[in-house]
Amino acid sequence: MATIPIYGLMAEFRSPETLLHAAERASQEGFKRMDAYTPFPVEGLAEAIGFSRTRVPLIVLIGGIIGCVGGYFLQYWVAVLDYPLNVGGRPLNSWPAFVPVTFELTILSAALAAFFGVLALNGLPMPYHPVFNVEQFELASRNHFFLCIEAVDPKFDADATRKFLESLSPEGVYQVDS
Amino acid sequence: MADPVQPPSPSPTSPQIIGPGHTFATLTDKISAIVLTQRTPLFWYIGFGLSFLLVLVLFYCIAALLTVGIGLFGVMVPVAWGFAIVNFVWWIGIGHAGTLISAILLLLRQKWRQSINRFAEAMTLFAVACAGLFPLIHLGRPWFFYWLLPYPNTMGIQPQFRSPLVWDVFAVSTYLTVSLLFWFLGLIPDLATLRDRAQRRVPRFIYGMLAMGWRGSAVHWHRYEMAYLLLAGLATPLVVSVHTVVSFDFAVALVPGWHSTIFPPYFVAGAIYSGFAMVLTIAIPLRRLYHLEDLITDRHLRNMGVVMLATGMVVAYGYLMETFTAWYSGDVYEQYMMMNRMFGPYGYMYWLLILFNILIPQLLWVRRVHSNVLLLFLIAISVNIGMWLERYVIVVVSLHRDYMPSAWGMYSGTIVDYGVLAGSIGLFVCLLFLFIRFLPMISIFEMRELVHDLGEQGQTARSTE
Numbered sequence: 001m002a003t004i005p006i007y008g009l010m011a012e013f014r015s016p017e018t019l020l021h022a023a024e025r026a027s028q029e030g031f032k033r034m035d036a037y038t039p040f041p042v043e044g045l046a047e048a049i050g051f052s053r054t055r056v057p058l059i060v061l062i063g064g065i066i067g068c069v070g071g072y073f074l075q076y077w078v079a080v081l082d083y084p085l086n087v088g089g090r091p092l093n094s095w096p097a098f099v100p101v102t103f104e105l106t107i108l109s110a111a112l113a114a115f116f117g118v119l120a121l122n123g124l125p126m127p128y129h130p131v132f133n134v135e136q137f138e139l140a141s142r143n144h145f146f147l148c149i150e151a152v153d154p155k156f157d158a159d160a161t162r163k164f165l166e167s168l169s170p171e172g173v174y175q176v177d178s
Numbered sequence: 179m180a181d182p183v184q185p186p187s188p189s190p191t192s193p194q195i196i197g198p199g200h201t202f203a204t205l206t207d208k209i210s211a212i213v214l215t216q217r218t219p220l221f222w223y224i225g226f227g228l229s230f231l232l233v234l235v236l237f238y239c240i241a242a243l244l245t246v247g248i249g250l251f252g253v254m255v256p257v258a259w260g261f262a263i264v265n266f267v268w269w270i271g272i273g274h275a276g277t278l279i280s281a282i283l284l285l286l287r288q289k290w291r292q293s294i295n296r297f298a299e300a301m302t303l304f305a306v307a308c309a310g311l312f313p314l315i316h317l318g319r320p321w322f323f324y325w326l327l328p329y330p331n332t333m334g335i336q337p338q339f340r341s342p343l344v345w346d347v348f349a350v351s352t353y354l355t356v357s358l359l360f361w362f363l364g365l366i367p368d369l370a371t372l373r374d375r376a377q378r379r380v381p382r383f384i385y386g387m388l389a390m391g392w393r394g395s396a397v398h399w400h401r402y403e404m405a406y407l408l409l410a411g412l413a414t415p416l417v418v419s420v421h422t423v424v425s426f427d428f429a430v431a432l433v434p435g436w437h438s439t440i441f442p443p444y445f446v447a448g449a450i451y452s453g454f455a456m457v458l459t460i461a462i463p464l465r466r467l468y469h470l471e472d473l474i475t476d477r478h479l480r481n482m483g484v485v486m487l488a489t490g491m492v493v494a495y496g497y498l499m500e501t502f503t504a505w506y507s508g509d510v511y512e513q514y515m516m517m518n519r520m521f522g523p524y525g526y527m528y529w530l531l532i533l534f535n536i537l538i539p540q541l542l543w544v545r546r547v548h549s550n551v552l553l554l555f556l557i558a559i560s561v562n563i564g565m566w567l568e569r570y571v572i573v574v575v576s577l578h579r580d581y582m583p584s585a586w587g588m589y590s591g592t593i594v595d596y597g598v599l600a601g602s603i604g605l606f607v608c609l610l611f612l613f614i615r616f617l618p619m620i621s622i623f624e625m626r627e628l629v630h631d632l633g634e635q636g637q638t639a640r641s642t643e
Binding site: 042132 | 371
């Protein structure tokens with residue numbers, strides 16, 4: 001096998017349909033550790049490479065609950081515990097007046113969870129990644145579509161995998177140095 | 179070298195949401211070239227320079243306010259809320275269209291939003307920034323602005339959470355934060371495009387750092403789309419809540435002309451109305467100057483005109499119901515307020531408001547007006563002015579004569595009031611100029627997606643023929 005460790009092999013395609021087809025073929029072939037790179041979200045592609053569940057909604061829900069409970073408690077603490085003010089004998093815990101700020105803090109906390117959650121799950125920021133070593137890869141943010149089978153895949157074999165990728169009629173197959 | 183997918187050719191009867199012949203590559207190159215390779219056009223320097231002069235006026239006025247004091251504003255009892263609050267409500271309303279276009283139209287799957295959402299969101303950010311400035315400088319001692327927030331302090335006091343003014347602090351700062359997150363999340367894939375397209379080292383490095391290593395992985399896109407959708411779902415009730423809370427600032431008070439249950443819906447409609455007017459005010463010169471007529475098409479302008487007409491009618495209904503309620507309530511103070519609003523010393527303001535905000539926009543009923551870009555632009559300007567007058571009528575005219583005739587008074591803005599207003603417009607325009615120079619003003623990846631979707635539809639349409 002190769003003496004220089006490689007990250008994987010990458011095939012280049014010209015349309016989302018051919019990439020989607022290639023990803024489905026690779027999945028049928030039994031490859032598990034692969035990723036596809038596209039200039040815009042392609043429907044069904046994540047499922048084709050074996051990824052269908054995301055924890056983003058759960059993180060956002062947890063963020064929202066924290067914001068809601070925390071927001072209400074903040075006002076309760078201020079208005080009842082820390083700085084109680086008797087305004088015309090009204091109850092200190094005047095919950096209807098606390099609804100707007102609770103709502104705003106729920107949204108704020110859920111939105112922060114969504115933004116930072118998606119970054120964290122995607123492992124960003126990560127300015128360097130092996131796929132950037134491929135010269136043609138800069139077209140992945142313009143109009144070309146890539147499928148990368150990673151060397152960590154148990155079925156990966158430098159020659160056989162290259163032959164398989166070439167059978168998918170790509171524009172080219174490139175070795176991704178790690 | 180053309181990509182296999184092509185959008186369908188436009189039929190002459192209905193203008194399309196994207197010009198013919200665009201592919202993933204041409205879209206990417208066209209939009210990114212404005213930032214990366216095109217020479218900065220002369221009008222950019224002129225526009226940026228002029229708006230920066232107004233920013234200097236703003237700085238001067240703020241410096242004067244900080245050193246001399248709030249007395250430089252024309253505010254005086256009984257009119258303690260003057261231009262600053264008028265401008266605040268006006269700016270924050272303008273911001274609402276950006277969120278509406280990016281979030282609500284996303285949830286409603288309106289594809290035509292995709293070429294206008296980016297700069298509409300930027301407009302939201304800058305408008306909210308301008309809005310946030312006004313309550314701050316309107317504080318008697320702005321350097322204590324952090325007293326608005328609850329935190330353990332040596333004074334042993336806390337903000338009053340039963341007051342809409344405190345709700346406002348939370349609503350506006352949440353709105354600014356969520357708008358910023360939404361806008362930046364949308365920018366990340368386009369920043370990666372700029373990183374890959376930049377030829378020189380410095381832009382490459384800066385865009386690369388901002389893109390945070392985005393590489394368009396299918397797994398990343400999957401999570402990204404989910405997060406984007408959820409943020410849209412969160413921003414939708416937020417945008418409604420923000421102007422509702424702003425209207426509570428008035429509606430919870432007992433002043434005749436403020437104390438009204440119609441305020442929240444009528445403020446939200448007015449916000450969307452003025453926001454769409456501002457989007458049109460920006461979009462029309464922008465597409466002309468940067469030759470973007472094939473991306474921001476006549477169809478976009480027409481749709482925005484229709485939204486403006488619809489929300490304008492809601493606003494007109496609000497005016498009508500305010501008048502009706504004042505009469506029907508039998509309350510002498512409410513009735514006097516309405517008579518004073520129409521025929522009092524500020525009556526001309528009211529009738530100008532009706533002219534700019536209700537009568538002139540009725541031209542939008544005429545179909546030919548939708549395709550007349552200049553007329554559409556003038557109507558949008560008219561609505562911008564009209565909405566400012568509306569806030570003036572609500573804030574100043576209601577305050578200047580309330581219950582006790584002995585406490586009546588008159589108000590007029592001082593030169594500092596006008597300076598801050600002009601300066602805030604300058605700040606807004608200046609930030610917009612910086613934005614269109616350094617960031618892609620149209621979402622590139624969403625346009626690629628649009629070309630792809632339209633291409634698929636076109637193919638299926640052809641195959642079923």
